[in-house]
Amino acid sequence: MIRLVGIDKTYRVGAHPLHVLKGLHLTVPPGELLAIMGSSGSGKSTLLNILGILDGYDGGEYWLGDALVKDLSERKAADYRNRFLGFVFQSFHLLPFKTALENVALPLYYQGVSRKERLRRAAEHLDQVGLSDWSGHLPGELSGGQKQRVAIARALVTRPRVMLADEPTGALDSVTTQEIMDLLKRVNAEGMTIVVVTHESDIAEQCARTVFLKDGRFEGER
Amino acid sequence: MAGLLDGFLELLDVLLRNRVRTVMTALSVAWGIFVLVVLLGLGRGLENNVRWMYRDDAVNSIWVYRGRRTIPYQGHPVGERLRYTNRDHELVEARVDGLEKISSRFYPPIPDSVRWQGKIVAADFRAVHPDHRYLENTLVETGRFLDEADLLEKRKVAVIGVQIVGTLFGDHPPIGEWIDIGGAMFKVVGTFRDVGGVNEESQIYLPITTAQASFAGADRVDQVMFTIDDAHMADAVAIEDEVREMLSRAHGVSPADRRAVRIRNNVEEFVRVQSIFDMLAAFVWLVGAGTVAAGIVGVSNILLVSVKERTQEIGLRKALGATPGSIVRMILAEALLLTGTAGYAGLIAGLLVVEGLRRWVPENDYIRDPDIELSTAVGALVLLVVAGCLGGLVPAWRAATLDPIVALREE
Known part of the structure; x- marks a missing residue:
């Protein structure tokens, strides 16, 4: 589902170029639950941004399914993000003035789906994460775990090719963390390809495979 | 982009759920137009009074x-x-x-x-x-x-x-x-x-x-x-x-x-009075132009603040598939709807006050029949709305081209 071929990325900050990613190769087959582990400064955020089509790269190729993600226009990048990817963030990023249901429906707005259909599909996905009873609540009225479940429903609502989760449990306590991991595993079991970026080994251990990133290179996997 | 009506509903929804911001912007726009309309009305009242004083004999x-x-x-x-x-x-x-x-x-x-x-x-x-x-x-x-x-x-x-x-x-x-x-x-x-x-x-x-x-x-x-x-x-x-x-x-x-x-x-005398009046009219216009200019700056400024406040929202929308164009359109459409509606309300309020003055203020030596040409007031309104939104274009565009990663990290 994802194929990285010699991905290279250098930041030019001032006089000293910063070589962040040094020729990464990675293949993620469909339906895999992959963890990318690395300490801060390992290049893991940069890799996540490239995977999320939020940032470009200097060399190599990034294949997402049958689509080559390279030098895209802003419009094309927005379209790919919308149709191919689902994002789950550490700090949830729900719009505070929209209800849980409307938050889940938001990506469909950018696909031009009618309001009625949007809300119908959003309700379906909210039900899958067990939050049907909370659909009318604003994010401020939900617990951290509930917020992340809403965010997961939002990531799934467009039926993307890959779900990208950036420290999905970083803001949660241990009990809730396990709930979210169980939910991700269940979603994965239903066929969704998931890439989790984390620095916590007990999160990585629950994934089918883990690759370790260090100084811009993959150094071994589990 | 979903249908026009859908876009409009989405827009209205955002405005209604961010009450403080909406009300503050609306108030500043409505107040600007209101002051302008009342000022121009009073200026016309002064002019009418001069004409009335010279009503008997031909002024020329x-x-x-x-x-x-x-x-x-x-x-x-x-x-x-x-x-x-x-x-x-x-x-x-x-x-x-x-x-x-x-x-x-x-x-x-x-x-x-x-x-x-x-x-x-x-x-x-x-x-x-x-x-x-x-x-x-x-x-x-x-x-x-x-x-x-x-x-x-x-x-x-x-x-x-x-x-x-x-x-x-x-x-x-x-x-x-x-x-x-x-x-x-x-x-x-x-x-x-x-x-x-x-x-x-x-x-x-x-x-x-x-x-x-x-x-x-x-x-x-x-x-x-x-x-x-x-x-x-x-x-x-x-x-x-x-x-x-x-x-x-x-x-x-x-x-x-x-x-x-x-x-x-009579001509010489009228020309003298007329020149005083012309100065007054110029003064009224100056104050009016100042009001509109302040309104334009106000609208642009509020748009700027609002965009800043919404950096995260914009970053998220981009991650979910919003194009830069759709972000700019969203912000400008919101601004247009808001300033247009508020300006219209201010216009109506101003016209009501001018009409009230005309009807209920007793006869006096200074003001007679205050009045305003609708085209002038509407023109000022359109100017304020359009110029204000143009002023908001820069921050809107900056927000739209902002790196979503940076935007999402902003607290």
Whole structure:
């Protein structure tokens, strides 16, 4: 589902170029639950941004399914993000003035789906994460775990090719963390390809495979 | 992008759920337009008051009276009063540039009363030319005013003020009745009103040729009055000097004698008042422009703050598939809807206040009939909305092109 071929990325900050990613190769087959582990400064955020089509790269190729993600226009990048990817963030990023249901429906707005259909599909996905009873609540009225479940429903609502989760449990306590991991595993079991970026080994251990990133290179996997 | 209606609903939703921001923006826009409308209304009230003060006589008129000599010249002694004739009228008519309407006035030397079927009523008489009605702002009530044919044929016709109509005729219709003036019978062909008041409405107008012939006037004229067109308003003083010089030469008056040919120059006075008013109008516009400018800055500023406040939201929307264009469109459409609606509300409120002032403020010396041209107010509104949104374009575009990673990390 994802194929990285010699991905290279250098930041030019001032006089000293910063070589962040040094020729990464990675293949993620469909339906895999992959963890990318690395300490801060390992290049893991940069890799996540490239995977999320939020940032470009200097060399190599990034294949997402049958689509080559390279030098895209802003419009094309927005379209790919919308149709191919689902994002789950550490700090949830729900719009505070929209209800849980409307938050889940938001990506469909950018696909031009009618309001009625949007809300119908959003309700379906909210039900899958067990939050049907909370659909009318604003994010401020939900617990951290509930917020992340809403965010997961939002990531799934467009039926993307890959779900990208950036420290999905970083803001949660241990009990809730396990709930979210169980939910991700269940979603994965239903066929969704998931890439989790984390620095916590007990999160990585629950994934089918883990690759370790260090100084811009993959150094071994589990 | 989903359908137009859907986009509109999404927009409305965002506005309604961010009440504080919405209300603050709306208030600043509405207030700006409100102040502007009220200011312009009051300015118009001042202008109307000036016009009202000069409502009786034509503001563009110059009146030439018979004065007395103050300097002996060519055998004429001091204190001698000038005698004008029809020739002086013709002279002025032929020579003055920009002359519009002209009339002479002859006061027939007859008793100041009029008789009808044995009734006697006091009246003043003015023997004039047809254009006289433009000089005195005479408003014909029934029938007609004097015309050229009356003068040519020296018809014995009269146009009488409504004050005389009431006292002399009561309920009897006056048109076609014959009245006794100085021993001669004149037929009533019209009645008139005059904003100048009771005194003006107690006048009787006669054709000047008829009066000169009937009442031993020969070609005598007591005063000559004329109006000048707008293009020559600024030359009023020069015209006055030219007329004085012309008549002085014709009557053997010393060039240094400024009192013999006595002139009342309404134009000069009006131009002076008008210039004060023009300054006032300029001031009102200045304040108005300042208000609109402040409104534009305010709208742009609020848009800037709102965009900053929403950096995370914008970053998230981009991650979920919003294009930069759709972000700019979203912010501008919100701004347009908000400022447009608020500006409209301010416009209506301002118009209501101006209308209220017009109706309920008692008569006074400063403001009369405050009023505003709708096109001006709407123009100001459109300017504010469009310029404000253009001001918001820069922050909107910056937000739209902002790196979503950076935007999402912002706290």
